Amino acid sequence: MTVKVMFVCLGNICRSPTAHGVFAAMVQDAGLSDQILVDSCGTSGWHIGNPPDERSVAMAAERGFDLSVLRASQIQVQDFETFDFVLAMDAQNLSDLQTVAPADYSGQLDLLLNFDPYSDVSEVPDPYYGGEEGFVLAVELIEAACLQLLKHIKATL
Numbered sequence: 001m002t003v004k005v006m007f008v009c010l011g012n013i014c015r016s017p018t019a020h021g022v023f024a025a026m027v028q029d030a031g032l033s034d035q036i037l038v039d040s041c042g043t044s045g046w047h048i049g050n051p052p053d054e055r056s057v058a059m060a061a062e063r064g065f066d067l068s069v070l071r072a073s074q075i076q077v078q079d080f081e082t083f084d085f086v087l088a089m090d091a092q093n094l095s096d097l098q099t100v101a102p103a104d105y106s107g108q109l110d111l112l113l114n115f116d117p118y119s120d121v122s123e124v125p126d127p128y129y130g131g132e133e134g135f136v137l138a139v140e141l142i143e144a145a146c147l148q149l150l151k152h153i154k155a156t157l
Helices: 015-029 054-062 091-100 132-154
Strands: 003-009 036-042 085-088 108-111
Touching (some): 003 091, 003 132, 015 054, 015 132, 085 091, 085 132, 091 108
Parallel strands (some): 003 085
């Protein structure tokens, strides 16, 4: 059994590639790379083919996560046939995903932070237009939620 996880934000250059890189590293460290597939995309197509924002790359690298090989893509309807978890970074992207998801989607379409019972926020704020502190907050929220997500998935394997 392979569990497939897709992380989604608006442009797929800040939050979702950070989640992709963080979760993929956690999966690898847990020895589960053959059982858990990780990907990311955006609800918009503005940055298709572009690498993640250099500030996200730098902040992730400071914590030991490599985002350099990732490239932006946009959600496709067929992704709902492939992925067991489609996890949005915020309510607006979740709403956009709910609009394009097939009515019979049987996976879990949710906010990433809903997996972290210790978080006092439900959304990962978009750091794109802000300063470094926004990128620090994003990676901290993502790292904590991904740890809980991995625990959740491991319990089902």
